């Protein structure tokens with residue numbers, strides 16, 4: 549059975565980011581109370597950055613059990629540590645450098661010194677070690693949406709989209725000079741709670757395609773995110789929701 553979708557539209561990107569930060573804090577609190585730790589998978593991209601910054605600020609920062617949080621990434625660019633194009637670099641500068649997360653709880657996707665396939669396999673092994681089960685289940689998965697319908701680095705028409713066994717795969721855009729490691733549909737659909745954060749008018753057509761598809765439209769990667777048992781939330785700003793029918797702003 550697929551999860552129910554809940555969509556909320558915020559007047560602007562700042563209010564969306566504030567709501568997402570509060571949502572994160574609440575999920576962390578619930579996970580800690582329920583099973584003593586909070587595993588979260590983060591998206592890169594510009595939209596969630598503000599959410600991460602807000603999490604690092606008072607009063608929210610004081611309400612989050614940082615010692616019990618474990619951070620993972622949905623995708624990463626195979627570039628040297630500290631490269632500004634790496635998602636980890638962005639999340640460190642917005643959030644992780646400012647809060648007391650134990651370094652061992654930051655589960656980085658490596659730089660691919662021994663090749664991108666090796667980096668993908670290493671991350672799958674890291675996930676296996678952490679979850680210690682065949683059914684890894686993040687407490688929260690934060691995802692973004694590209695204008696072309698990609699999420700994480702599940703790019704349109706890429707082989708990674710068809711991976712139905714392994715938890716990680718390799719992705720590449722022909723125009724980029726580096727490869728990417730991405731998590732795959734099987735693991736992304738196992739989250740207890742999945743939250744898409746999408747802002748800006750440039751995403752409106754893709755948001756409409758995904759949330760209100762028309763007959764005959766092709767399926768885009770983000771549509772494949774249909775958690776089997778978890779909850780699925782879409783937080784949009786008015787720009788991103790601009791082409792949805794009957795959409796009400798919160």
Ligand SMILES: O=C(O)[C@H](O)[C@@H](O)[C@H](O)[C@H](O)COP(=O)(O)O
Pocket residue numbers: 591592593594595596622623635691692693694695698699700701
């Ligand atoms: O590393 C990345 O680029 C991502 O994880 C990617 O999937 C991103 O979330 C979308 O491209 C949306 O990015 P924006 O929020 O910048 O539009």
